[in-house]
Amino acid sequence: MGRYVIRRLLQAVLTFGVVMFLLHYLMSLAIQINGNPVRTFFGDKPVSPELLAATKAKFGLDDPCLSRVGDPCLNLFGKRMSDWASFDFGTNFNRADVSELILNAIPKTLQLFLIVTIVWVLFGITAGVLAAMRRGRFLDYLVRIGTTLTIAIPGFLLLILTQKIIGVWLGNWAREEFGRDSVLGIMFQPSYNARYPWLTLLVPGIVLGIFGIAGITRLSRTSMLENLRADFVRTAKAKGLRQRRVTIVHTLRNSLIPVITLIGFTLADALGGSVITEGIYGIPGMGKLAYDAVKKVDTPVIIAVTAILSVSYMLVNLLIDLLYAVLDPRIRYE
Amino acid sequence: MSDANVQVTAAVVPKTQKTRSLWSDAFHDLRKRPTVVISALVILVMLLIGFFPGLFNFQGQNPKACDLALTRGGMSGSHWFGFDEFGCDYYAQAIYGAGPSIQLAIIVVTATLLIGGLFGVLAGFYGGWVDAIFSRAVDVFNSIPFLLGAMLLLTMFRDWKIPGLGTRFQAIIPAAITLIIFSWTGTMRLIRASVIESRGLDYVQAARSLGASDRRIMFRHILPNAMAPVVSLIPLSIAGMITAEASLSFLGLGVRPPEITWGMMISTGAGYFTTGYPRLLLVPSAFLIITILAFVLLGDAIRDALDPKLR
Amino acid sequence: MSDVKIKSEILPDADPTATLLRVEDLRVEFHTRDGIAKAVNGASFSVESGETLAIVGESGSGKSVTSQAIMGILESPPARIAGGEVLFHNVDLLKLGKERARRVRGNHVAMVFQDALSALNPVWTVGFQLSELFRQHRGMSKKDAMARSLELLDLVKIPAAAQRLKEYPHQFSGGMRQRVMIAMALALDPDLLIADEPTTALDVTVQAQIMRLLKEIQIERHMGLILITHDLGVVADVADKISVMYAGRIVEQAPVLETFATPAHPYTKALLKSIPRLDTKGQRLEIIKGLPPVLTNLPPGCNFAPRCAYAQEICTRELPVLATVAADRAAACHFSSEVIQDV
Numbered sequence: 001m002g003r004y005v006i007r008r009l010l011q012a013v014l015t016f017g018v019v020m021f022l023l024h025y026l027m028s029l030a031i032q033i034n035g036n037p038v039r040t041f042f043g044d045k046p047v048s049p050e051l052l053a054a055t056k057a058k059f060g061l062d063d064p065c066l067s068r069v070g071d072p073c074l075n076l077f078g079k080r081m082s083d084w085a086s087f088d089f090g091t092n093f094n095r096a097d098v099s100e101l102i103l104n105a106i107p108k109t110l111q112l113f114l115i116v117t118i119v120w121v122l123f124g125i126t127a128g129v130l131a132a133m134r135r136g137r138f139l140d141y142l143v144r145i146g147t148t149l150t151i152a153i154p155g156f157l158l159l160i161l162t163q164k165i166i167g168v169w170l171g172n173w174a175r176e177e178f179g180r181d182s183v184l185g186i187m188f189q190p191s192y193n194a195r196y197p198w199l200t201l202l203v204p205g206i207v208l209g210i211f212g213i214a215g216i217t218r219l220s221r222t223s224m225l226e227n228l229r230a231d232f233v234r235t236a237k238a239k240g241l242r243q244r245r246v247t248i249v250h251t252l253r254n255s256l257i258p259v260i261t262l263i264g265f266t267l268a269d270a271l272g273g274s275v276i277t278e279g280i281y282g283i284p285g286m287g288k289l290a291y292d293a294v295k296k297v298d299t300p301v302i303i304a305v306t307a308i309l310s311v312s313y314m315l316v317n318l319l320i321d322l323l324y325a326v327l328d329p330r331i332r333y334e
Numbered sequence: 335m336s337d338a339n340v341q342v343t344a345a346v347v348p349k350t351q352k353t354r355s356l357w358s359d360a361f362h363d364l365r366k367r368p369t370v371v372i373s374a375l376v377i378l379v380m381l382l383i384g385f386f387p388g389l390f391n392f393q394g395q396n397p398k399a400c401d402l403a404l405t406r407g408g409m410s411g412s413h414w415f416g417f418d419e420f421g422c423d424y425y426a427q428a429i430y431g432a433g434p435s436i437q438l439a440i441i442v443v444t445a446t447l448l449i450g451g452l453f454g455v456l457a458g459f460y461g462g463w464v465d466a467i468f469s470r471a472v473d474v475f476n477s478i479p480f481l482l483g484a485m486l487l488l489t490m491f492r493d494w495k496i497p498g499l500g501t502r503f504q505a506i507i508p509a510a511i512t513l514i515i516f517s518w519t520g521t522m523r524l525i526r527a528s529v530i531e532s533r534g535l536d537y538v539q540a541a542r543s544l545g546a547s548d549r550r551i552m553f554r555h556i557l558p559n560a561m562a563p564v565v566s567l568i569p570l571s572i573a574g575m576i577t578a579e580a581s582l583s584f585l586g587l588g589v590r591p592p593e594i595t596w597g598m599m600i601s602t603g604a605g606y607f608t609t610g611y612p613r614l615l616l617v618p619s620a621f622l623i624i625t626i627l628a629f630v631l632l633g634d635a636i637r638d639a640l641d642p643k644l645r
Numbered sequence: 646m647s648d649v650k651i652k653s654e655i656l657p658d659a660d661p662t663a664t665l666l667r668v669e670d671l672r673v674e675f676h677t678r679d680g681i682a683k684a685v686n687g688a689s690f691s692v693e694s695g696e697t698l699a700i701v702g703e704s705g706s707g708k709s710v711t712s713q714a715i716m717g718i719l720e721s722p723p724a725r726i727a728g729g730e731v732l733f734h735n736v737d738l739l740k741l742g743k744e745r746a747r748r749v750r751g752n753h754v755a756m757v758f759q760d761a762l763s764a765l766n767p768v769w770t771v772g773f774q775l776s777e778l779f780r781q782h783r784g785m786s787k788k789d790a791m792a793r794s795l796e797l798l799d800l801v802k803i804p805a806a807a808q809r810l811k812e813y814p815h816q817f818s819g820g821m822r823q824r825v826m827i828a829m830a831l832a833l834d835p836d837l838l839i840a841d842e843p844t845t846a847l848d849v850t851v852q853a854q855i856m857r858l859l860k861e862i863q864i865e866r867h868m869g870l871i872l873i874t875h876d877l878g879v880v881a882d883v884a885d886k887i888s889v890m891y892a893g894r895i896v897e898q899a900p901v902l903e904t905f906a907t908p909a910h911p912y913t914k915a916l917l918k919s920i921p922r923l924d925t926k927g928q929r930l931e932i933i934k935g936l937p938p939v940l941t942n943l944p945p946g947c948n949f950a951p952r953c954a955y956a957q958e959i960c961t962r963e964l965p966v967l968a969t970v971a972a973d974r975a976a977a978c979h980f981s982s983e984v985i986q987d988v
């Protein structure tokens with residue numbers, strides 16, 4: 001256990017360092033290729049070289065390495081890391097404090113992902129397990145068709161369609177039928193409403209969850225099928241255990257181990273998907289920040305969001321890998 | 335030397351035969367299934383549309399000859415899907431919108447196979463620090479959620495032009511490079527795993543003991559077998575790339591204008607869905623979903639046929 | 646004390662004076678893509694308490710399927726019990742309701758599987774997997790169940806038992822793991838133990854230890870034992886009776902010593918010939934010329950005919966039935982009296 005944990009931690013630190021450096025290098029490279037962004041602060045107005053130099057200095061964009069294409073600007077790396085570590089992401093091109101923007105956005109994204117996780121576990125795993133247990137029967141085919149469709153319909157399209165169909169059409173009907181403030185009327189909204197955060201997050205959260213659910217469902221099914229055939233399941237039956245116990249304690253428990261790892265990986269897709277989800281539904285989270293930043297070519301915000309979400313993703317997967325050791329004793333005692 | 339070769343081939347034969355019969359069994363199994371036949375036909379049509387849109391432009395409409403007077407005009411015999419907001423023929427747009435995404439997907443999947451395949455063989459074959467370096471590199475690229483990383487790259491380099499490329503490639507290549515950067519890792523891991531597995535096989539050991547060179551062992555003996563799992567995933571990878579490109583296009587970061595893609599059409603069409611022009615959203619959506627669905631169904635069927643026990 | 650009462654409640658109709666286990670004309674088929682595979686085609690045999698019956702036969706002859714049918718753990722579909730009776734103290738186990746059949750497993754009939762590494766659940770401790778039997782079947786508290794599990798490990802002679810209860814199967818050596826399997830099978834003091842190749846996965850010295858342990862406990866508890874094995878040396882050492890299976894049928898059935906001296910069926914004879922005289926341990930029985938028949942398409946007549954040195958024209962036409970050839974001995978061969986005399 002000890003060795004496994006240490007090795008995994010070392011890997012995480014290394015990966016973290018390289019990712020951070022890549023992001024830093026990208027930032028420098030973008031300035032080197034596209035020109036110093038300080039110029040854009042002044043729009044089309046003519047600006048004196050002195051003022052330009054002063055502004056560059058103020059934003060820490062005056063280093064000569066920023067004009068040498070390909071220079072990794074190693075001298076700036078340390079400073080940037082210590083800034084990021086103290087949650088200082090500088091200002092964007094509208095001179096807003098990026099850290100503040102992000103701090104305000106974090107809770108919404110967390111709320112959204114709580115719903116997403118629940119959808120994965122509740123619908124994804126359950127559907128896969130039930131399909132395996134009713135293999136070759138109606139439910140199995142239904143799950144198969146369902147997962148195929150969720151793979152074949154791109155997430156952003158599913159979001160647009162649900163927004164239009166559930167949010168607008170169904171919502172309008174519900175609002176007319178049950179009143180503007182009825183639960184359904186609020187839930188089926190085309191956009192986020194700060195007065196009812198949870199209710200209006202429900203539909204986009206579920207749709208975002210459906211986004212990555214196919215893999216989870218299918219792996220639950222295969223994993224379950226594989227274990228149902230395992231010798232130890234036969235042993236459990238030979239011990240005269242009840243069917244329910246054989247299924248839950250001796251099959252499901254074993255089958256979930258790989259699924260949990262996959263949930264960690266699926267998070268990456270969902271984090272990307274949150275940009276589109278929050279963008280389309282106007283949810284003021286980190287995804288929305290990135291969505292708007294893309295439209296406005298607001299690189300500092302995109303970098304900050306990418307850095308934070310990448311780090312969260314790495315952390316979650318680190319935790320999952322450690323959890324893996326708890327769940328699978330064969331790794332623990334390697 | 336020639337002596338050694340004879341023996342090595344003898345040792346290889348059973349394995350290749352086994353592989354071949356696995357594939358031909360799978361093929362026989364697949365040919366009989368209606369979903370497979372239909373998906374394959376759809377894919378064929380879409381590929382034709384993607385590479386030779388002119389063949390399907392039955393009314394001879396020019397997708398770029400637009401007339402603002404015809405904004406969102408209705409459907410008619412010579413304009414099957416009516417007009418878009420700029421008065422361009424929507425059918426022609428949909429037909430010409432297939433090419434960039436499909437070509438991009440094919441470029442990305444091919445490049446992924448080559449790059450991921452090469453790295454996977456090297457890492458799996460040599461192990462040790464070579465493997466360590468490639469595996470950590472995979473970790474790094476997998477640590478940045480794909481869509482975020484792609485957004486970042488494509489936004490930062492949105493004005494960057496690759497000199498000396500035609501318009502079509504100029505439009506496709508930035509998105510393609512980005513997608514390749516974030517997708518070679520999957521192929522590399524699969525190949526690496528199966529290389530490690532086949533490294534221990536008898537016929538590889540035999541080849542090695544007969545003094546075959548590393549390169550020969552890697553590319554003649556190991557790679558052909560190790561490719562099987564990845565090759566069977568090609569249709570699914572293409573589906574994934576078309577999806578990814580459409581998502582990027584929706585954000586305005588995929589294939590660049592003046593090329594048209596279904597993703598862009600969806601992005602603009604969405605705004606008119608509830609204002610009386612649902613077809614502006616539904617037409618490109620249908621094209622996109624049908625294409626992806628065909629690839630997914632074919633891919634699923636191939637995978638099942640090669641590994642029937644979990645069907 | 647209460648154990649006995651619980652057990653007698655499961656099968657109130659059982660007649661303790663009747664034969665421990667009598668299998669009559671058991672038939673099992675598998676419904677596969679290639680057709681119906683008749684894995685067991687009318688197998689009949691019996692075991693008394695304290696007796697050891699060895700079942701031998703080539704790979705695929707239906708030994709494991711037979712034992713799983715007795716245990717009631719065949720997966721159906723694809724398996725289907727097409728006929729026959731499994732009489733335990735005169736109660737047909739095949740006709741019991743689901744719940745009753747479940748409680749018979751472990752309490753009355755228990756099984757030891759071949760490969761303990763895969764037969765034990767990798768994610769639970771050995772203590773959990775043992776004590777679970779007491780908790781589920783006897784409703785014991787966790788603590789009592791653990792105490793009983795500890796006794797079991799002592800019984801099967803696993804050193805440092807208290808510590809090992811907390812360990813996982815992969816931390817045990819092969820031999821120790823098989824001891825855990827045996828402990829698990831013995832937990833509820835079954836009347837009949839079925840051991841399906843209990844030592845095949847082990848190395849030779851460990852095989853002997855495990856067999857000795859099984860035999861000791863069997864004698865001590867006066868259990869019936871069905872031992873499925875490929876090792877005729879082991880059969881000679883521990884078994885009282887032998888049943889030889891071929892293509893899902895019992896082709897010869899007799900006391901071990903007599904069978905070894907004068908086999909009454911050409912297949913048995915070939916089996917005995919196929920092992921080297923001196924060291925008979927650890928030999929697999931796959932050295933007879935030709936292949937066993939395809940189970941989805943069994944020929945009429947004697948299934949062994951294509952490989953039989955004694956075959957005559959009648960053999961391909963008429964199926965030989967299991968018939969008495971001498972006191973206590975039966976064989977399914979048209980020419981068994983010649984075979985028995987032909988040394």
Ligand SMILES: Nc1ncnc2c1ncn2[C@@H]1O[C@H](COP(=O)(O)OP(=O)(O)OP(=O)(O)O)[C@@H](O)[C@H]1O
Pocket residue numbers: 675677682684702703704705706707708709710711723940
């Ligand atoms: N799940 C199944 N589906 C189809 N056929 C099966 C299944 N299980 C067993 N069989 C068939 O039943 C026959 C008997 O199998 P069984 O496992 O009883 O053989 P065995 O005598 O125990 O062989 P071994 O010595 O190899 O253990 C085999 O031919 C096998 O193909």
Ligand code: SF4
Pocket residue numbers: 910911912947948949950951953954955956957960965977978979980981
């Ligand atoms: S019946 Fe005929 S074929 Fe069958 S074992 Fe006897 S002699 Fe051989």
Ligand SMILES: [Mg+2]
Pocket residue numbers: 708709710841
């Ligand atoms: Mg067997």
